[in-house]
Amino acid sequence: MNALELLTRQHDEVKELFERYEKLPDHADARRRELFVMIADRLGAHTAIEEQFFYPAAKARDTEDLLREALEEHLSAKRIIADLLEMEPDDPEFDAKMMVLKEQVEHHVEEEEGDLFKKVRKLLSREALDDLGIQMELEFEDLMEAGPRRQVPEQTEHAAPL
Template sequence: MGHGGNVIAELTADHREVEEMFAQIEAQPVGHPERRHLADLLTSELVRHSVAEEMHLYPSVRSHVAGGDELADKELADHGRIERMLKDLEERDAEDPEFNDIVAKLKFEVASHVREEEAELFPKLTAACSPEELEALGRLVRRAKETAPTRPHPSMPDTPPANKLLAPGAGLVDRVRDLLSGRGSSS
């Protein structure tokens, strides 16, 4: 599924990519170094996606959807759990016995979050916003993913305005670290 279009199409495409990344990790033999590389790519995608949602999607849900505060708070709590798992995963080699357990728990948590977003949040946002608003939100999300961090930062703020101020700087630092370490490059 390609990227572009409204926020729902953009984020749904991300969801399918993440599902494929989990499948790629699971297709590798246990302990294989490629699992670590794929976990880094997965981490980068999940962090970028989450930051973009926190910067633009959830504030829109709060302002346009009835009961949006509670819905956004629940999604942010999900992100917090996922980001802590990603941080734990980041610190482990593929040979570490905990690596596979964390990947399995992470897959379950992400799948649950995706189901809830696609079944509840996305339809409510679609009903509350015009097609033009959804298109504009899609552009904002794509732009945010370009500068978002690529590594988990569980203690970083996840709501505006602090997240909009700090995320691009953290993203720049992460990209420099990725470049210097070779993380995320072709294997």
């Protein structure tokens, strides 16, 4: 699977988890926590592989501004995740923060898939995208085993470097 296909699949998985979260009844706190943890882990690992592999590979004159914005969006999402990690699902602010996180992720995905991916397709060969996809998928799987949400609070001071 090439890098763009991998990232798109991960975007779709998180979108589906947010949709499942929104359908839960108010009193389903344990299930809300479980879905939040799934979302936070996937976003933690996803942002890590983008920052470590994809963004450096995609860096070029006409992508640099998009990448800097994407890194700031990652930082914003990480700060919300860090807040949510300290809260319980029955907290009145929990759902509000989850909805803000969802909206930010949707915006980020729209820009990435709509703008950045088009430029990356022109920048990188199919072989390069395939190789990158393999690296990213392996790293994602390794990160998921360790509960990547636990690392997010340590990543909230400033955006990752480009």
